Amino acid sequence: MELSVISDDHVEILLSDLLEKYGYDFTGYSRASLKRRIVRLYSLDRAVSFAEFRYKVNNDSLYFKRFVEQITVNVTEMFRDPVFFKTLRDVVLPKLGTYPFIRIWLAGCSTGEEAYSISIILKELNLLHKSLIYATDLNPIVLEKAAQGMFGMNSMKQYSENYILSGGLKDFSSYYTANYSLAKFDEDLKSKIIFSTHNLVSDYSFNEFQLILCRNVLIYFDRELQQKVLNLFDESLEELGYLALGTKETINFSGISDKYKRLDSEKIWRKIQ
């Protein structure tokens, strides 16, 4: 039966291997999702036994990379939750537009769909030239994909609808060139995005930002790690800067919540002290 090939103990063994051998710390991740991802990979790759599976993770560096890519969730969309992006367009970014320079951190950017979405909005607001988007992820493989700026043509209809719902007024297809099954996004959208590895669990603050976005990443962390990462964001956010989380995420339980005021209806908080 699919769910019993990997036990809870097996999961803990793999996590301590990753930490000891590679320095990747997943011990603060919620286990149910992690275990499902590991079971899925185990059956996808037709592993013969746990011992063999574990050996490959520990001794085959290519397989280790695949393992990290596969056990983390990299599902993302352009302009996902259009109302959220409408708030960025109508409220947050115009406010930041009064600054001489806008620094944005997109933490856990995965394959980059949100980075390009933000870039498109900045461009339309005529702010892209004075902005810099630091798009980070722990996983180098997804960052390579992100840097290519190519997404499946079969998603474009959905993304175009999202874009329009988020307040976009142009023809969405003007931002990319169709190349067989892929849509290649314009180079100038990428010109202000820096893709770089950063591990929220183990890496430190690396700059001060006016806007930090981290959507649907904290849901995979336990409360303790969530608190730690929120502290990291707090250290990295200027006063009057904005912090944006996913639809089901919150800072309410955390020690930083007193310093923040939530914007109506969206999961966006402004640092007021």
Next chain:
Amino acid sequence: MKKCEAFIIGGSAGSLDVLLKVLPLINVAIKFPIVIVIHRKHGADSLLPELLSTRTKLKVKEVDEKEPLTAGTIYIAPSDYHLLIEQDRSFSLDYSEKINYSRPAIDATFQTAAEVYKDKLACLLLSGSNADGVNGLKSVKLWGGTTLIQDPTTAQVAYMPAHAQANVKIDRVLSIEDIVEFINLLP
């Protein structure tokens, strides 16, 4: 079943009507949480908990991530996330690929709950036109839990419970009246 510590209901097309009939009749003194995973359109978020809370005196709420499951509360899975249950009996959310074209997928909740609650879990699959929930019920059975389906002849869309019946050992096949009685009599 010796003791029920969680009751989970999965449903798709045609299941809302069943819930609207069943929930008003559930005893407010139940000693376990009820979790409801219903396929619905992304964006219609807060409407379902509101709608269902008008039909029962039990507390009805949409799940918050990391929230512990509490007896006597009815939890609704948020739209567009998979709803998982952790070993410490709290909820977590997951935005991975759709399963059976669905997010939330009933399978994901049933399967993670099966490993946590083992023989103290009962899972009920209602009306629907999708194969979701069937693998979940297999896990529930495997871990010693109780598998239930709405009687396909009473379902608006029989496919989902019928598919489960054809593929998993089902402990009880329940009409809408039976569902109420079954839940109210759970120890």
